[in-house]
Amino acid sequence: MLHKTRGIALSYIRYRETSIIARVYTEAFGLQSYVVNNVRSAKSKTNKIALFQPMTLLDMVVYYKDDRDLNRLSEIKTLHPLQSIPFDIAKSGIALFLTEMLTKSLKEESGNPMLFQFLLESILLLEHLETGYENFHLAFLAKLSAYLGFGAENAREFEQQLREHSYPFLPNAETELALNTLLRRPVGTAVRLSRADRLNLLEALVAYYRIHVDAMGEIKSLAVLHEVMS
Structure with missing residues (x-):
């Protein structure tokens, strides 16, 4: 049919x-x-x-x-031809990484209109942003976790869950503030992070997904993301 x-x-x-x-x-x-x-x-x-x-x-x-x-x-x-994401090396690296995370995280073979709308709006946001998207992948993963049913309420809950699974995530004041913003505010909200803190938080988010998603395996595009965002 x-x-x-x-x-x-x-x-x-x-x-x-x-x-x-x-x-x-x-x-x-x-x-x-x-x-x-x-x-x-x-x-x-x-x-x-x-x-x-x-x-x-x-x-x-x-x-x-x-x-x-x-x-x-x-x-x-x-549906909406992409003119920026495929041709901007940083955006295409972000897209490659996030689609691999989605492929490994999405399990449902049934419609979820709210999740689909979130994904659609997020992709269009990345497409149209001209600057200030260096933390987009962090915001996307933070918000996506809530749609998948395992989002943390705040940075302390996020840190506690990682600690319970022996992941040594110790955010400084700037990282904790940024993470609270990423968890609570819409994708695209500006946050301030140094390159080192950005990488630290990215590794923590991937570890957080590993806790909640069975058999994630190696994230092959992570190395590519590190390269294009360095």
Whole structure:
């Protein structure tokens, strides 16, 4: 049966000679995998594979059966073409890292309109920010944790949970103030952090996710993020 839904591209892997399997977070059905045929063929007249780059916003018509791990696409186009994220090296590094975190953290195969709206608005914010996005990934992870059901109320609760799992997070006054702002205020709210404190808080946030998300494994894009944000 055909359904219309918006989606956010997360990642894809090669499948057979000319196809891919794309992971997409959809508004209607949560996290889904789609077989997309003939996107890697030399005979393909369109660069459809570009639609599955990290954080691409999609407007889709999809086939859906709840007993299938793989579904298929009927129609697909960009919902809001991204002009900044794919071409700005810092933004693309942030997008790569956050989509890997999302891929490992999102588990539900059912719609969650509030979470989808948060993701959509956050991506559009990153797209349109011209400056001041060096802490965007920290704010995103802090707020996302609440939508996933394990957000801390404040910096002290965050620190306590890490300490209970033997992670030595000891924030200074500036980091604690910044973390409280990230947890309580909307993504995009300005915070002041030195580069060292930013890296320290990023490692702490990844550790916090490891506590709450089963089998996260290695975050391969973390090294890339460190490189582009240095």
